[in-house]
Ligand code: ASP
């Protein structure tokens with residue numbers, strides 16, 4: 001008998017009928033002899049609806065109150081699910097984050113979990129109850145309800161699994177696992193039966209939205225055995241079958257496994273590029289540009305600096321599209337008076353496409369194959385960045401889907 005955490009996303013909780021299915025699935029696991037903690041999200045669309053209400057009142061809502069509002073979606077979910085479990089004949093009880101308590105820091109709307117108290121929940125588990133705990137929320141040091149950011153229920157589930165030393169954390173969602181790329185872009189994208197935690201972290205940070213990135217960091221740090229799988233299958237299916245489906249996030253590279261060099265292709269259109277042309281090429285310039293940007297709390301992603309020409313150079317970097325205006329303002333008001341660049345331009349019609357694979361650590365030629373594939377399609381590369389297991393390029397966003405399809409094929413990822 002082991003302790004298992006199930007997490008159900010908004011789609012899985014989307015209607016009373018679906019909640020009944022969740023209860024059937026949980027009941028099956030409980031009857032197979034497991035102790036069960038279930039962490040549901042709000043019903044699909046609910047968090048958006050709640051945040052929309054707040055926005056109707058003000059477009060600068062106070063973050064504490066925003067959390068107070070947004071967290072109610074999960075409170076409804078746990079209550080409904082506990083009732084559905086009871087209707088299945090199980091003993092079940094629901095908790096909000098503050099009742100556990102799940103303690104967070106005070107960063108409303110993006111709080112981090114600091115500790116989880118096992119005492120109360122453990123007593124209920126030991127008494128044979130299924131414990132249903134809200135995703136997405138905890139309680140701040142001031143005693144206010146705090147949320148973990150959009151998609152935060154994944155992080156709640158993994159953190160709870162870590163705190164309770166769960167044997168496995170099963171993330172049930174509306175897709176049946178992690179794919180080589182988004183199947184909406186590449187029809188023959190393939191489900192991966194395993195992906196390493198490092199690869200998953202890259203895929204998530206590059207815009208594959210299967211899991212909230214913090215949940216992957218948590219899973220890696222605490223080595224929580226985490227699996228992504230579909231809740232839209234038969235809830236009464238054979239448990240062993242179920243355990244084999246989905247995608248398991250692993251922590252070691254399995255040397256016995258024939259490892260593909262590339263595991264997946266990620267992409268996003270979330271970034272914009274700023275180019276500062278004709279800046280003096282001398283020590284301290286990168287700092288003069290990016291220091292004020294960082295001080296304004298704007299995240300910078302890809303950075304390139306060109307070779308110097310006549311004592312000046314061009315400097316480009318990307319920021320999140322939503323932060324482009326803020327970054328440009330900082331550049332104009334704080335940076336330009338110091339550096340006297342010839343020209344400052346920006347482009348938000350860009351996309352970032354990345355190939356990810358742990359196999360890159362031991363194979364050469366991945367970059368050249370990537371660049372050749374893009375060249376064959378006539379796609380110009382504007383920026384390049386690499387890590388040990390990833391190569392990203394910035395291209396014009398109108399070529400993004402073409403690039404993803406061509407790379408998926410070139411690296412033999414199709415099913
Ligand atoms: N309900 C929250 C959201 O929509 C948290 C989650 O679903 O993970 O972002």
Ligand code: MG
Pocket residue numbers: 009010151154210212
């Ligand atoms: Mg989600």
